[in-house]
Amino acid sequence: MVQLLCPSRHCVIGLAYQSPDGTANPEAVVHLKAMFDLMVAGDITTLGVLKPWCGLCKSKDLRAEDEATVFTTMDEAKPMLDELEREQAATRTFWEASKG
């Protein structure tokens, strides 16, 4: 799973992928950063237009981290990924509503 994290380790965006040999694929970081840039530019609006900083602590020091999970296949990981997606959506809704 590759994530774009601030120094406080808040995940700004993440992408799960299946590695055929279980090692990190450097192209995943390139893909995630390109996707993030397109979301900031408003060219991909699935999650709305993203700001180029952490929404929680406002840090612009965002770094990619690619780490293996305990799962060996995307099918195994899907229930957890779906749950994380639901939690992130709830957090985003709460956060946006609390801005007033």
Ligand SMILES: [Zn+2]
């Ligand atoms: Zn942060």
